[in-house]
Amino acid sequence: MSLIIELDADGPQVRGQAPERAAPAPPKPANEGHGDMRKKIVPVVKPAAGPSASAWEGGAYVSMQQWLDGEPEGGAILLQPGDDVRALDGRIGNAALISVDFHRINDGRGYSHAFLLRNRLKYRGRLRALGAVTADQVYAMARVGFDSFALRADQKAEVALSALESFSTPYQGAVVAGDAAARRDANARARVRLLERSLTEIAARHERPALASSLSAEDMVVTDVIARLGLPIDVFTLDTGRLHEETLALIAQTEKRYGITLAVHRPDDEAVQEFVARYGRDGFYEGLPQRKACCFVRKVLPLGRALEGRDAWITGQRREQALSRGALAEAEQDAERGIAKYNPLAEWSWADVLAYAGQYDIPMSALYARGYVSIGCAPCTKAIRPGEDPRNGRWWWENQDGKECGLHTNTVAR
Numbered sequence: 001m002s003l004i005i006e007l008d009a010d011g012p013q014v015r016g017q018a019p020e021r022a023a024p025a026p027p028k029p030a031n032e033g034h035g036d037m038r039k040k041i042v043p044v045v046k047p048a049a050g051p052s053a054s055a056w057e058g059g060a061y062v063s064m065q066q067w068l069d070g071e072p073e074g075g076a077i078l079l080q081p082g083d084d085v086r087a088l089d090g091r092i093g094n095a096a097l098i099s100v101d102f103h104r105i106n107d108g109r110g111y112s113h114a115f116l117l118r119n120r121l122k123y124r125g126r127l128r129a130l131g132a133v134t135a136d137q138v139y140a141m142a143r144v145g146f147d148s149f150a151l152r153a154d155q156k157a158e159v160a161l162s163a164l165e166s167f168s169t170p171y172q173g174a175v176v177a178g179d180a181a182a183r184r185d186a187n188a189r190a191r192v193r194l195l196e197r198s199l200t201e202i203a204a205r206h207e208r209p210a211l212a213s214s215l216s217a218e219d220m221v222v223t224d225v226i227a228r229l230g231l232p233i234d235v236f237t238l239d240t241g242r243l244h245e246e247t248l249a250l251i252a253q254t255e256k257r258y259g260i261t262l263a264v265h266r267p268d269d270e271a272v273q274e275f276v277a278r279y280g281r282d283g284f285y286e287g288l289p290q291r292k293a294c295c296f297v298r299k300v301l302p303l304g305r306a307l308e309g310r311d312a313w314i315t316g317q318r319r320e321q322a323l324s325r326g327a328l329a330e331a332e333q334d335a336e337r338g339i340a341k342y343n344p345l346a347e348w349s350w351a352d353v354l355a356y357a358g359q360y361d362i363p364m365s366a367l368y369a370r371g372y373v374s375i376g377c378a379p380c381t382k383a384i385r386p387g388e389d390p391r392n393g394r395w396w397w398e399n400q401d402g403k404e405c406g407l408h409t410n411t412v413a414r
């Protein structure tokens with residue numbers, strides 16, 4: 001039996017023992033000593049020749065077809081990536097264990113099997129990942145419903161345990177039917193841990209990353225994590241010259257609360273004067289081109305200056321904020337500037353943001369208490385009624401699908 005990490009009510013447990021490790025093979029010269037050594041060697045990943053295991057702790061596995069042919073009481077099924085799991089619908093109540101064989105690292109079909117079993121087929125029994133399972137994948141696997149992992153002989157349980165350490169409760173909450181409030185709490189904790197981990201990784205990966213903060217609640221969440229963990233990520237904001245007093249007041253509050261300095265970037269006076277001379281100070285109400293021109297002068301150009309010399313920037317964008325953000329990726333490439341761009345809150349809901357704000361008591365704009373949900377420049381932002389679409393609070397005189405200021409264009413998911 002291999003080394004198995006199981007998630008049960010007491011957290012992650014290590015069971016079984018690691019099989020003997022094979023002696024390491026002597027190092028081979030790259031390219032086997034042939035050809036041009038400067039050429040990059042692209043490893044060929046061959047699919048496994050057969051199943052990664054034939055037995056579990058209770059006996060021999062059966063294949064999905066064998067199970068469908070006989071449905072042995074208390075047996076264990078070993079699913080292969082190509083199996084059509086839907087065939088098991090209504091026929092898995094007796095299974096003592098279902099294992100999914102990952103032939104390759106990150107084989108998406110194994111994740112799909114788990115998702116289908118848990119969500120469509122409502123399978124609540126034991127679900128194990130085995131084969132090419134890496135220790136640092138266990139978190140993602142647990143999120144889709146796996147509750148145990150068979151590690152390979154060359155893997156260390158400690159690495160998998162440390163990946164799981166912060167997340168053990170959420171796993172159980174997600175996998176085992178239980179108390180809804182406890183599950184919500186657990187998911188909230190997991191969300192914060194993920195955000196912390198994501199920002200920590202960004203700080204480690206880049207030389208000069210920065211958060212572009214509009215001082216919105218979302219950006220305050222990210223600022224709070226950066227400050228709480230002492231991460232080397234700068235925070236800057238754009239003072240467009242048309243911000244609410246409440247927003248400007250938040251700059252000082254933020255600096256005082258966290259002991260950090262926010263770099264404030266302002267528009268170029270000459271460019272603003274040119275816009276005003278051409279369209280009028282509030283010319284942005286006249287049409288989309290005028291509005292975009294104003295945003296360009298007051299936001300886009302200063303953003304460009306703020307990002308000069310940086311290798312990554314971070315935003316507080318969320319998918320549900322706008323139709324145009326529905327497919328927002330957490331990691332993008334800013335093609336225009338050739339730098340990385342991260343949206344670590346992409347998946348968060350407004351309720352998630354408020355929950356964090358309450359738990360960590362972060363400074364928030366006084367405008368939220370007056371019905372604002374999206375805060376930008378004063379003339380282009382308004383309060384909304386309870387239940388009203390949050391997008392109505394910005395540029396309300398425009399079509400829903402054009403509501404972007406130009407700060408977040410020309411990016412591709414990575």
Ligand code: SF4
Binds near residue numbers: 240292377
């Ligand atoms: S949000 Fe309104 S005032 Fe602010 S830069 Fe854009 S158009 Fe101008």
